[in-house]
Amino acid sequence: MTTDSAFPAAQGSVGRRTVLKAATAAGLGMLAAPAIVKQALSSSGQLNFMGWAGYDFKPAFEGFTKETGIKMNFIEQPEQDTFTAQAKATKGQGMYDICEPTADRVANWVEQDFVQPWNEKNIGLELVESALLEGAAGKMEVQGGKRYLTPSCWGTEAITFNTQEAPQKYGECSLSVLWDPKYEGKVTVRPHSGLAAIGRYLESVGKLPHPFNDGFKDEKIMRANWDVILQNSKQLKKNVAQFWKDENTAQGAFRANGCVIGQTWDSSAFQLKQDGVPVSYLSPKEGAFAWMQGMILFKDAKNVEQAEAWIRYLNSPKGSAAWGTAFTANPCGKGAIGLLSQAVKDQYNSAFPADALAKLWWWQSQPTWYLGVRNEYADKFQAS
Numbered sequence: 001m002t003t004d005s006a007f008p009a010a011q012g013s014v015g016r017r018t019v020l021k022a023a024t025a026a027g028l029g030m031l032a033a034p035a036i037v038k039q040a041l042s043s044s045g046q047l048n049f050m051g052w053a054g055y056d057f058k059p060a061f062e063g064f065t066k067e068t069g070i071k072m073n074f075i076e077q078p079e080q081d082t083f084t085a086q087a088k089a090t091k092g093q094g095m096y097d098i099c100e101p102t103a104d105r106v107a108n109w110v111e112q113d114f115v116q117p118w119n120e121k122n123i124g125l126e127l128v129e130s131a132l133l134e135g136a137a138g139k140m141e142v143q144g145g146k147r148y149l150t151p152s153c154w155g156t157e158a159i160t161f162n163t164q165e166a167p168q169k170y171g172e173c174s175l176s177v178l179w180d181p182k183y184e185g186k187v188t189v190r191p192h193s194g195l196a197a198i199g200r201y202l203e204s205v206g207k208l209p210h211p212f213n214d215g216f217k218d219e220k221i222m223r224a225n226w227d228v229i230l231q232n233s234k235q236l237k238k239n240v241a242q243f244w245k246d247e248n249t250a251q252g253a254f255r256a257n258g259c260v261i262g263q264t265w266d267s268s269a270f271q272l273k274q275d276g277v278p279v280s281y282l283s284p285k286e287g288a289f290a291w292m293q294g295m296i297l298f299k300d301a302k303n304v305e306q307a308e309a310w311i312r313y314l315n316s317p318k319g320s321a322a323w324g325t326a327f328t329a330n331p332c333g334k335g336a337i338g339l340l341s342q343a344v345k346d347q348y349n350s351a352f353p354a355d356a357l358a359k360l361w362w363w364q365s366q367p368t369w370y371l372g373v374r375n376e377y378a379d380k381f382q383a384s
Helices: 030-038 058-068 080-089 103-111 175-179 191-204 212-216 219-231 234-239 247-255 266-274 304-315 317-327 342-351 368-383
Strands: 046-052 071-077 150-162 187-189 240-243 261-265 279-282 289-298
Touching: 046 080, 046 304, 058 071, 058 304, 058 317, 071 080, 080 103, 103 289, 103 368, 150 175, 150 266, 150 304, 150 317, 175 187, 175 191, 175 234, 175 261, 187 191, 187 234, 187 247, 191 212, 191 219, 191 261, 191 289, 191 368, 212 219, 219 368, 234 240, 240 247, 247 261, 247 266, 261 266, 266 279, 266 342, 279 342, 289 304, 304 317
Parallel strands: 046 071, 187 240, 187 261
Antiparallel strands: 150 261, 150 279, 150 289
16 A cells, blocks of 8 residues: 555455454443443434454544544444344344445345435545545445445455465466465465455456356356356365454464465454564455445434544544554545554555556445355355
C-alpha cells in the first residue's frame, strides 16, 4: 500500500490476536451476547455491534467513546457465515444494531431482509475516498439505488510463505504454487478460496469452460466451471495440511501445524511476521483476491443515531486509521493512510510491487443461491 496508489484498483477478515478470551476489554464473546445486548435500551448511549473476532479494536472503540460518550457493546464472531446465522436467529429481536460483512455479501443480506439502508446525509460519506464508493467494489454496496453498506476497510487474500522453506518472487509466484507437489502436506487454504484459486488459474491458462466471474451470475455456468475445478483439485487436497476458516486457524497453520505456504488474509501474514515467524506475503501473478468490508444497519436496530455517529467517526481520518490498523488493512477515509504505522505501510509495499495493485481481483457479489452452491463444492472438496 502506498499513499499515491492505494485505491485505483477499487475502480475495476494492527495485528490479529492468536487467541482471544471469551471476554476482552474491547468486547464480549458470543456466548454472552444475548445478555449483553439486552442491557442496552432503545435510543440509549450504547451501540450493539456484531463483528470479527481476532482483532484489537480497543483503541478505536475508546476513541469513539471519548468523542461521543457512546458505549460500544461488541459481540465477536469468527467469520461471515456465523454473522448470517446470528442475523437469521435473532431477526426481529433488535439484539444487534450494526455488523461488518464484506461488500460481496450485501445482496444476500438484502435478499434475506436483514438490513435497512443508511441515510447518506448523516454518515459523513464525503470523508470517504470516492473510488471506494463508485468503483466495482463500491457498486456492491448499493442495492436498488439505496446504500446498504458503508466501506470501513479493504484488504486481500494472497500467498503467505515461509521465507526460508518456500521463498517466492513477484512475477514468478502463481496461484498454482498451492498445488505444487513439493509442498505436499505443507499448505493451508480456506476451502472455497482454494477452489476459487484453481478456477482463476484455469481461466488464465484457457482451461475453464466459461469466464470465472460469469459463475456469480448463473448457476448453470457456475456448476460447469466448478465441476472442472473440483476435478483439478486432487493435488491441492494432497498438499493441504490444514484448512483455515478464520484468523486464528490461519495463523495456527504456520505456528503449530507445519505449513510453509498458503493462501491467507494479509493480516495473518502481518501478525505472524510481527511475532517473529519467518513469513512474508505476496500477490500472485494472477492478482490477489481483494475484499471490501463495511458497516450495515440492521432492519430492527434500536440505536440508529448512535450507529450513524459511529460511521461518522469511522470515516474520519483518525477513526479510519484506527480501524485499518486493527485489521492491518487499507483504511477508507481520506487522509487516513498517512496515519498508519510504518510497519503496515512496509508490508503492503512489499506485498504489492510493480503492477500488483492493478491486478487485484475483487470478490464478486454473492447472492443466496451462489453461497449455497459454493458451500456444496467446498464440502465435496474437503471430503474428497
